[in-house]
Amino acid sequence: MKYAKLVLSFLLTIGIFYVLNTKLGAVPPIGKFLNPYAGIWQNEIDESITGEVSIPGLKDKVSVHYDAQLIPHVFAQNNHDLYKAQGYLTAKHRLWQLEFQTYASAGRLSEIIGEGALNYDRTERRRGMGYGADQAISYMEKHDPETLAFVQDYADGVNAYIDQLDPKDYPVEYKLLDYQPEKWTPKKTALLLMYMTKMLAGGDDDLEYTNVLRLFGKANFDLLFPDFFDINDPVIPNETDWSFIDVPQTELPESLALLDTIRETIVKPNPDNGSNNWAISGDKSATGHPILANDPHLGLNLPAIWFVMQLSTPNHNAFGATIPGALSVISGFNQHIAWGETNATRDVIDWYKVEFNDNRTKYKYDGKWKDLTIRIEDIKIKGKENYKDTVLYTHHGPVVYDKNFKSDLELAGYAMKWVGHEGGNNQKTFLELNKAKNYDDYVNALAYWNAPAQNFVFASTDGDIALWIQGKFPNKWEGQGKFLMDGSNPENDWQSYIPQEFNAKVKNPKRGFVSSANQHPVDENYPFYVFNDGYETYRNRVINDFFTSKEKFNVEDFKNLHNNNYNLKAAELVPYMLEHMSTTGLNNKELDILSEIKSWQFNNDIDEVGPSIWRQWYGKLYNMVWDEFDLEDTALTPPYTYQTIYLLKNNGNHELMDIVETDKVETASDLFLLAFKKAAERLLEIKEEQGDYKWANYKGTYAGHLLQALPAFSRFDIPIGGDRNIVNATSENHGPSWRMIVEMTSPPTALGIYPGGQSGNPGSKYYDNFIDDWAAGKYHSLNFLQSDEATDVIIGTQTLIPAK
Amino acid sequence: MNNKILNFIATLVLAIVLSFFLPWWSVMTAALTTALFIPLKKAAVFLVPFLAILLFWAIYSFILSNGNDFTLAKRIAQLLPLGGNPYVLILVTGVVGGLAAGIAATFGKQLSLAFKN
Numbered sequence: 001m002k003y004a005k006l007v008l009s010f011l012l013t014i015g016i017f018y019v020l021n022t023k024l025g026a027v028p029p030i031g032k033f034l035n036p037y038a039g040i041w042q043n044e045i046d047e048s049i050t051g052e053v054s055i056p057g058l059k060d061k062v063s064v065h066y067d068a069q070l071i072p073h074v075f076a077q078n079n080h081d082l083y084k085a086q087g088y089l090t091a092k093h094r095l096w097q098l099e100f101q102t103y104a105s106a107g108r109l110s111e112i113i114g115e116g117a118l119n120y121d122r123t124e125r126r127r128g129m130g131y132g133a134d135q136a137i138s139y140m141e142k143h144d145p146e147t148l149a150f151v152q153d154y155a156d157g158v159n160a161y162i163d164q165l166d167p168k169d170y171p172v173e174y175k176l177l178d179y180q181p182e183k184w185t186p187k188k189t190a191l192l193l194m195y196m197t198k199m200l201a202g203g204d205d206d207l208e209y210t211n212v213l214r215l216f217g218k219a220n221f222d223l224l225f226p227d228f229f230d231i232n233d234p235v236i237p238n239e240t241d242w243s244f245i246d247v248p249q250t251e252l253p254e255s256l257a258l259l260d261t262i263r264e265t266i267v268k269p270n271p272d273n274g275s276n277n278w279a280i281s282g283d284k285s286a287t288g289h290p291i292l293a294n295d296p297h298l299g300l301n302l303p304a305i306w307f308v309m310q311l312s313t314p315n316h317n318a319f320g321a322t323i324p325g326a327l328s329v330i331s332g333f334n335q336h337i338a339w340g341e342t343n344a345t346r347d348v349i350d351w352y353k354v355e356f357n358d359n360r361t362k363y364k365y366d367g368k369w370k371d372l373t374i375r376i377e378d379i380k381i382k383g384k385e386n387y388k389d390t391v392l393y394t395h396h397g398p399v400v401y402d403k404n405f406k407s408d409l410e411l412a413g414y415a416m417k418w419v420g421h422e423g424g425n426n427q428k429t430f431l432e433l434n435k436a437k438n439y440d441d442y443v444n445a446l447a448y449w450n451a452p453a454q455n456f457v458f459a460s461t462d463g464d465i466a467l468w469i470q471g472k473f474p475n476k477w478e479g480q481g482k483f484l485m486d487g488s489n490p491e492n493d494w495q496s497y498i499p500q501e502f503n504a505k506v507k508n509p510k511r512g513f514v515s516s517a518n519q520h521p522v523d524e525n526y527p528f529y530v531f532n533d534g535y536e537t538y539r540n541r542v543i544n545d546f547f548t549s550k551e552k553f554n555v556e557d558f559k560n561l562h563n564n565n566y567n568l569k570a571a572e573l574v575p576y577m578l579e580h581m582s583t584t585g586l587n588n589k590e591l592d593i594l595s596e597i598k599s600w601q602f603n604n605d606i607d608e609v610g611p612s613i614w615r616q617w618y619g620k621l622y623n624m625v626w627d628e629f630d631l632e633d634t635a636l637t638p639p640y641t642y643q644t645i646y647l648l649k650n651n652g653n654h655e656l657m658d659i660v661e662t663d664k665v666e667t668a669s670d671l672f673l674l675a676f677k678k679a680a681e682r683l684l685e686i687k688e689e690q691g692d693y694k695w696a697n698y699k700g701t702y703a704g705h706l707l708q709a710l711p712a713f714s715r716f717d718i719p720i721g722g723d724r725n726i727v728n729a730t731s732e733n734h735g736p737s738w739r740m741i742v743e744m745t746s747p748p749t750a751l752g753i754y755p756g757g758q759s760g761n762p763g764s765k766y767y768d769n770f771i772d773d774w775a776a777g778k779y780h781s782l783n784f785l786q787s788d789e790a791t792d793v794i795i796g797t798q799t800l801i802p803a804k
Numbered sequence: 805m806n807n808k809i810l811n812f813i814a815t816l817v818l819a820i821v822l823s824f825f826l827p828w829w830s831v832m833t834a835a836l837t838t839a840l841f842i843p844l845k846k847a848a849v850f851l852v853p854f855l856a857i858l859l860f861w862a863i864y865s866f867i868l869s870n871g872n873d874f875t876l877a878k879r880i881a882q883l884l885p886l887g888g889n890p891y892v893l894i895l896v897t898g899v900v901g902g903l904a905a906g907i908a909a910t911f912g913k914q915l916s917l918a919f920k921n
Contacts, residue, residue, distance in 0.1 A: 006911075006914040009910045010914070012910065013908050013910075016903060017904070020904055030900055031901075032827065034893075034896070035823075035861060036864035036865040037864065039897075040876060041865045041876075044876045044877065045872060046872060711883075712880065712883035761876075762875075762879050765875060767875075
């Protein structure tokens with residue numbers, strides 16, 4: 001008994017040590033986490049924006065001037081130092097996000113989060129994200145060591161920052177999840193570019209369409225999913241002369257879709273990922289200078305996807321939005337040109353059914369057996385044994401679906417052909433754009449760009465405006481890749497690519513402006529097959545109508561257009577519904593709602609109730625119309641909004657309008673009433689719960705922290721109008737992630753803002769300080785410094801000096 | 805000076821010095837060491853180092869956070885969750901450190917008794 005107290009106190013000591021030193025479920029290791037000399041209290045710091053920092057490998061001094069928005073204005077003496085500094089500064093302000101995004105891209109989240117992320121990780125690996133990054137690196141090794149050297153400089157810069165960190169300096173997320181940053185490598189930059197490619201060109205519905213075709217037949221499919229909608233206001237204006245194209249479209253082989261039943265498909269990127277951009281010529285501009293605007297629509301996250309920087313050397317001087325992990329400015333301007341991107345949304349993913357031999361080492365192709373290659377994906381899982389997933393590769397690409405993943409096929413699988421796997425030199429495009437001086441430089445820079453296909457808008461101080469739809473596009477036969485194809489038939493392979501010079505483009509058009517908003521790239525006369533991959537049909541028309549509404553435009557007009565809340569979609573259906581719906585059976589409360597929407601002018605402003613009624617009404621209606629598509633164990637995609645509204649107005653008696661569940665045969669006008677009543681019911685509930693259903697409140701826009709929108713690090717109830725398919729495309733958690741307006745004075749004058757802040761540290765006042773101004777439709781002047789001198793807009797200068 | 809005050813000061817100083825070299829559990833090491841060399845009795849064995857470290861962690865946290873308008877503390881106090889109140893988070897921080905120190909000191913006391921026998 002003598003030692004009982006000793007043993008007991010010893011056990012208690014060990015116990016408290018264990019509990020405070022270990023991450024238990026979602027609870028961080030509390031002792032590590034809360035102690036003031038290494039825990040989160042060390043993250044309660046102001047930004048360091050003065051003094052000197054020595055960085056190994058720098059050739060010369062680099063000045064970093066910070067303005068009041070915490071935008072670093074970098075003045076380096078050469079490109080190597082410049083990209084080293086970019087890596088260093090990006091890590092300094094955004095380290096956790098920088099690394100986390102590449103973990104997400106590579107399918108490595110289980111390492112950080114644990115088993116809950118395993119399914120996600122397997123999906124990303126089967127999608128071939130790591131494989132694609134490897135291809136990009138080996139392409140650069142072979143064809144462009146210069147670019148690879150800059151990518152290595154960036155990596156060195158990131159690592160210079162990581163190396164000087166003490167565990168106490170780690171961003172708070174590392175402390176929360178109890179792990180450490182690892183070394184940055186060029187492959188991580190390639191992974192980041194893959195992440196962008198997936199986000200913007202990683203979606204397709206081929207397998208869902210295969211199910212639709214099988215269940216509803218070809219006539220219905222063509223009606224529901226036409227290649228062109230009845231209206232088309234394409235990126236490249238209608239009636240462009242394409243006669244200079246002398247390469248024909250691939251000839252149509254005798255090929256049939258394979259009508260397999262597909263149970264489920266992998267998670268796709270948000271279909272709202274899109275953007276607006278436009279530019280007006282000097283003639284159309286009130287000041288005589290071209291003006292350009294860009295606003296990429298992406299998930300609203302904290303830390304924000306963009307990090308704004310000025311990056312200059314004695315030879316070039318670029319400014320704009322960068323993406324942590326990629327080199328140079330992505331959407332911005334320099335002294336001579338401005339550029340910005342919207343997603344070109346082209347079908348660059350196709351699916352092939354492949355048959356295996358008995359031991360799954362070969363697959364059938366052209367009547368012979370061809371070898372499969374194997375890529376073993378070794379997935380580390382926090383606190384568990386590794387999970388090994390064997391992915392088979394064909395010449396098409398990875399077999400994403402097989403008996404080990406979302407499929408029951410014993411000796412067959414679905415292989416993915418994706419331009420994202422092709423390797424390429426996307427980074428080079430941005431390096432060149434940052435230096436470009438005129439239209440020719442811009443065109444040369446674009447030639448390196450493979451994917452994701454983008455509409456690159458351009459304006460120069462020379463007075464040119466242009467827009468190229470750039471990407472590597474397969475020259476497909478009519479209809480190729482709409483549905484699952486037989487992977488053993490060589491005719492189904494992509495036969496060739498559209499020669500880059502024949503990509504659709506427009507320079508200095510007569511109408512005096514260029515614009516794109518993810519709509520159809522071309523009219524029906526473009527000589528290559530372009531499948532309707534979910535093209536926008538509303539924002540583009542509002543934008544183009546705006547620019548034909550008067551003679552001259554100025555920056556103020558551009559701001560108004562960015563913040564334009566006009567809901568064209570509702571304007572095209574609500575009056576029709578009101579006209580064709582019988583209102584005799586409505587009760588008083590329903591009639592009140594009816595009169596509310598009747599008086600709505602179709603603006604999605606924050607204090608309106610119309611947008612909420614419309615959202616409810618159309619949402620219920622859409623589900624009723626396409627109830628046939630809601631099947632268990634069958635992957636299906638219902639038709640797009642534009643075609644749905646078209647059918648409601650023009651084919652109201654179509655058999656698919658019927659609600660299957662009921663005995664009655666419903667038509668469109670029956671659905672209007674049924675949907676309205678259901679919507680009213682829900683709206684009244686919302687009113688009961690929350691007091692009102694005004695748009696700002698109903699929508700509840702938020703910017704969620706990258707870790708599953710951790711509430712403590714997120715911003716909720718941001719008062720902003722708009723919605724998807726509206727020029728101000730702000731929906732709940734998605735919207736204009738960077739708004740930029742550049743007037744091509746010499747040097748250019750620019751405005752920019754994004755929903756976030758320059759710091760990735762939730763403990764910094766710069767973490768989310770742009771959000772309120774962004775929501776209010778305000779902009780910040782981008783202080784374009786012309787020389788390495790701290791002007792009065794600069795609040796601090798830090799000098800990076802070569803380490804001895 | 806009586807042993808309580810001496811122990812209090814020694815624990816505090818040692819904890820601060822060790823914090824430069826060791827992770828968070830330096831407070832346990834400090835409290836254990838002082839318990840070995842500056843003996844206390846009864847509840848004071850636990851309470852004196854508990855208070856010393858509570859004070860250390862709470863005051864240091866307060867100083868760091870106060871200089872930054874409690875920006876992060878407010879968020880962490882929402883995360884944990886402590887109603888978003890940074891002062892509660894500071895108190896919790898102090899108590900966590902204090903507890904670890906106090907328990908380690910209790911063990912130190914028992915060790916010193918075992919050696920004496």
